Amino acid sequence: MSQPAGVAALRRIRWHVLIAAIGGLLIAGIGSTILVAERQYRELPVVLAAKQLAIATLLGHEIEQAVAVGIPLDKLRGLDDLYKEARRDNPEIGYIAFTDAAGRVVATQGRSIPPTVELLALERTPPGSAPRLGDAGGFSTVAVPVAAASGGAAIGDIFVGIDPDHIRRLIKDRLFDVVTVLVVTAICAVELVLLLLDYGITGPLRSLESWGAEVLAGELRPPRRAFGFRELHDLLRATARAAAPPGSGDGAKSRVPGGGVVPWQLMVRFIRVGLFLFVLGDTMSSSFLPIFARDLATPFWGLTRDFLLSLPVVVYWLISAIAQLFGPPLMERYSHRALFVAGVGFSAAGMAGAALAGDFPTLLAARGLAGLGLGLAFMTCQAAILTHVPKELRTLGIATFTGTFFLATFCGTALGGIAAQQLGFRGALVLSAAVVLICGAFVIGTLGGSRERPMQKVAAAAAGAPAGNSYLRLARNGSFASLLLFCAVPNRMFNVAFLLYLAPLYLFSLGDTKAEIGRVVSLYGIAMAILAPALAAQVDRRKLQRASVVVGSLICALGALAVLLDREHGILIAVATMGIGQAMSVPSQMSLIPALSGRQIANMGLPRVMSVFRVGERLPAFLGPMVAASLAGAFGFERAIAAFGAWVAASAVILALVLRASRAKQESPAE
Template sequence: MQKDVVKSTARRLFAFAMVVLLLSQVAMSVIAWAYFENNLLPEMDRKAATVGHLTRGQLQTALDLGIPFDQLAGTQEYFNDILKENPDIGYLAVSAPDGRVLYHSGIDARALEQNIAGVAATVAQRSARDIAKVETTSITADLGGGVSDYSNVAQPVTHQGETVGVLHVGVDEQFIRKRIDDIVFDIGIVLVTSLLIAFELLLFVSTLGLIGPMRLMTTLLGDLSKGRFGHTATAGATADFSRITAALNARVEQVNAAYRRVAQALESLPAASRARFDGDFGETMGGVRQRFGLAADGVAAQLRAVNLVDVRLLTFLFMSGEFLSRPFFPLYVKGVMEPIPGVSDALLMGLPITVFMLMHVLMTPFAARLIGTSGTRRAYIIGAAVSAAGLLGTGFAVSLYDLILWRMLSGAGYAIMFMACQAYVVANTAPENRAQGIAMFVSGLMAAEVCAPAVGGILADRIGFNLVFVLGALIAAGSAFLAARQLQADVPSTAGGAKRSGSVTAATKDLLRNPRFAATVLFAAVPAKLLLTGFLFFLAPVYLTELGATQSEIGRYLMTYGIANVLLASLFARWVDGRGFHVGAVFVGGTITGLALLLGMAWSDPRIVLVGIIVMGIAHALSISAQLALVSGVSRKEIAVHGDATVLAVFRLIERFGSAAGPFVMGLFVTAWGTGAAMAAGGALGMISIAAFILVFVMTRTRPSAGVNDTPAPVGGAST
């Protein structure tokens, strides 16, 4: 009852704070959107006027040198260079006063002549006093690239006091509207990510400063109300909680001290005298101790809150630092590397991702031993520090070779941190609430999956790739600093299974002899991870860049994977567990992923890539947690022999080889057939694999498989 009061109070306060944050963020977003919409087009017109002044100055310099106005060689090439450097400028043209186009770039001359004759005449007839003014008009026409809206900024070109021509600078208003749309999307992304970040920080602060102390206090008050004085509580995070807790602790210690004084007085009696009290008095002292929950030595045990929200925030921070570079990492590799004869660029671009994932696999056993000897707190700090160093080095890499070394370092740190967080959850939860603890950890990871790619894409467009890596390193280092302050020191690590872990090698042999386990891991789990890293981490950024998407757009596209997971994973997990639909969920998830990626063969469009990303997010929300429950169900015999922790470790180990192979396999597909066909080839691979999976289950349907839903799957589908 007391815990319910704490929970309901905390929820109301938390909801109120989030509503206030939401309203303030929405208001700021609307104001920012209105400001950009009202000011961007006039600002672009001013830029066009500036470009016009500079260009007109070059033309007039040529005229002053005696070059005839109709013989300005190289003018079109000069205009082409200006347009390349200014994508917001739709065209440049010089017309005679009567509207005939003499020089142009970016347009069809005849189409422009039909729209500027009046403007040219107006500008040409101005007096000397008004010669510096510009004439801005709107044009809606097909000027060579389809019908579009242009803002035409016209300025006179003069020679010896006479207007000899008119310079036209056209601002493509469709380009401006697209920029406004991009800004609106960026504002929306900032709104969503800022709310998620605020949620994580508010959850951490409220748990640390309010919910945790309140729970300890209510537990202590509950004991005292029952006349039990066996526990004290740690001091609260605020002065008020500390003062109240200290007063309650003092009362507990007074009672225990009184009991201790009586017990010590009895012990100090001579043996002959003490013998007379050992009977009834001794029984009375024992009864008092049991009735009031007193410690045998008279020293009350201390209640200490273990807040898994710590590890949730740490996971969110670390993963955010690592995921910031996801929208542009293959392109960054392309900019750093030098071509290697006989090896395609696609393979080289995917190589650092493969190395990173491979280090995650190979470092996992070392990470487990490090946690066993150093504790989760120290292991997390080591992992975060190593990863921060790797991210910083990645940002300043000068060749593919040192980039690979830095990514190896980041992969090692990532593996240590990931294992440390899992071990911390296992060490601080009981079997009955372990699923909730894992859900807390996965929630932090998925929040980073939503926030970081979108923010990284926006930042990459504005500050460059290198500084994004520096920011990621700072975030990872900050998580190490926070872990040093918040995580309990030297928490013992356990395997997390009911059975003692057995030999991984022996378990692997036994499990791979089980056709249903082999089908689940080789034909469902490995292809799912292969397509995740191959498509989402590697191919999607490369393909979207080829299709003209900006880094901000790529980040927005990639974040939809995390959004689908966050919104649907818990819902799907409950639905699948309730119906025992684990085999069907894995099959449906693999099938719809394959079908979505096959669309890459039919259309070369960024929206098709977006569909593939969203469908993959939905499919993984449906199938990843079902895979874990399915493994527990089809491997009951092996679990009885080797333990559930060992069986899960074998499953994860084999699965992660798919993660490592993904970029390499997709690189081969790109080399052979190109990016669009590579996306479709990935879909075909997924379809063939999932067909083999279901075929094995159909062929072995007489094999007992009851219990696939006995073990609930963790909430969420982590992408690592």
């Protein structure tokens, strides 16, 4: 018997299924994306030409009227100004030209006018017809004949050319829409494939694998639960009967006290899918909530409108942070499933409340409920992942949490925008509540097999909360405090200040559109989602948590300094490096906590220590945009970003020294 060979075979099957499923999906997705993009590339100028035709007709109408009142074309003045105004109102117009009946150019306006010979060769669009596009000097041009108002002979022709840069920009936007659709579908499909695969095949095989390992270790007990696709379910059931002590009945129903009934990999999959659904529903309203809030905001207590509009976001995040502070006592008393479901309930009630809100205070209360739900669900998911993932894979576990959060945020924001367009804001909020409730049903059905130990929870709850000086001792733990103050807080404050305030406003000041800003900022989430789990696997394998938090912070900081060197690409580099750096540092921060505060964890429990860290990291984050606004106002955007980068870099250096000293202390023989 070779156990590693069995594990390798199991991995092989998993890879085969993944390659088949994801390969099929990718071929279908990329194929359809290319087809859709190609079609739109061909058709977009034609669709846009309808507007140019309307403009050309209107401009032609002005000339018709002038000629009708007896002004000869050669005496007509002001056409240049008229065209200039038309171009100012419609920036996509590259040029406008008017030629008389003899083909002489009478008036033009634009950055470059095609040669007259090319203009005259264009096909004209007859009145009332669909626009006919032709190419003149690289511009897609609509040519419209201008007839005398009385219906007489043609006076001339008017030409309106679409700026090719505008078409390229629109095609880029459309392509981004198409790629977004592909990415959102692929993410959801891969999550579903992995869930089916892990529940139907990999999970039962893992169960058999761990049962085999237990038997070889001398633990002759049946597998804990029969599940999976039929033959595997039957095999587990038969194995349970075979392994049950004679006369003990059906072994498939037996459970080991305190043990999980499904393998940890499958339980983490369930938590991941639950978290994905929760965040998907929760973030569906992100794209339109500020606009929805404007509908309801009516000034009260003398508060300014801008301040009021920030309240739904502030209330939501503040309550989610506070909920995590009060979470640990609940975790000692209630199961992960119960707390997650409670989070789902609050969140769904918050979404439904927002959908029904008739005034601003009701909306605020609803957002508070949603924040409470988010806080409970977040705290529970992190605790559940740390409970199930083996200690040596904690960074990977947290990275899984982080990656799932960003993947779901990307999908939720994209789908929420479409839902709001189709169903309206209130309809989209109801849909969000429905998605969150589906998450609740999933969690009820799957998290029952958790390996938490209810008896231990009751005992911990009975023992009561730790004394206040336990928190003081935690604060005095130099390594823990340094990790919080020199890594978590600067990184989080910079993150919030940069992604929510500095980067969007700076890009806007450079002339980028909302869509372009959204694309640049979304790069952070994509980098986090893809890189966090991949890097975490390496960090766990090589035990590089300490190096990872320091190097990650430095990468993030160096990227921020790039804005001083290159205005155009600096922000892109800063966003990307923040994604890469924080993909390295964020999961490692959480997995370092047990190593840095072992005594306090023994005294207070891991959930309490984690909650102190989380709240300590999140509460100051609210200051981020305020500090950013002050710095940007005083020194400009580039220097404000660079100042944050310098702060993160200096903090990382201090943290490196502290961690080095703490490691030396741990390794010293005296200890």
